[in-house]
Amino acid sequence: MATEKAENCSGIPQTDFVEAVDEFMKKPENESAESVLRRFDELHSKYKFMEYNLNTKKARLKSQIPDIRTSLDIVKHLQSKKDSEDPLESRFLLSDHLFAKAKIPPTDKVCLWLGANVMLEYTLDDADDLLEKNLGAAIKTLAQVEDDLCFLRDQMTTLEVNMARVYNWDVKRRQAEKAVKS
Numbered sequence: 001m002a003t004e005k006a007e008n009c010s011g012i013p014q015t016d017f018v019e020a021v022d023e024f025m026k027k028p029e030n031e032s033a034e035s036v037l038r039r040f041d042e043l044h045s046k047y048k049f050m051e052y053n054l055n056t057k058k059a060r061l062k063s064q065i066p067d068i069r070t071s072l073d074i075v076k077h078l079q080s081k082k083d084s085e086d087p088l089e090s091r092f093l094l095s096d097h098l099f100a101k102a103k104i105p106p107t108d109k110v111c112l113w114l115g116a117n118v119m120l121e122y123t124l125d126d127a128d129d130l131l132e133k134n135l136g137a138a139i140k141t142l143a144q145v146e147d148d149l150c151f152l153r154d155q156m157t158t159l160e161v162n163m164a165r166v167y168n169w170d171v172k173r174r175q176a177e178k179a180v181k182s
Helices: 021-025 033-081 124-181
Strands: 088-095 098-104 109-115 118-123
Touching (some): 021 124, 033 124, 118 124
């Protein structure tokens, strides 16, 4: 039976493998091979759309995780230097290929970009906690997206095999009808 009855935890419908095409095609909801193939093709299009969205999300997360790690490393470095008397020397990017030097006095506060042109000031400990939490969430989400992509690929393969089996069944049926009429 090839229905969308079950779902994984992200809501991706599961496609069951069609074992016996003859029995499957005798079901009342399966009027003709063309209607079944049309249904399968619609589901395949949905799977392709889901795959595109998941790949986009995966790419975004893969670029975010290194940024979060870099920010976390900087906060940890600032924490290690906050009790020091010497200012921290740094170079920062002003624009493409243009850097500036800065001497940063020891501090216990840092500003973080949160997105959508929003920056907030945090204590170093709060910033560390927030970045650790964000990193953990991003890694967990990336793992879930990769699991969803694997599940989705399995469903697409099963669906493509079902489509081929129904199509081949229909070709054989038509050949048999043609032979009977001749």
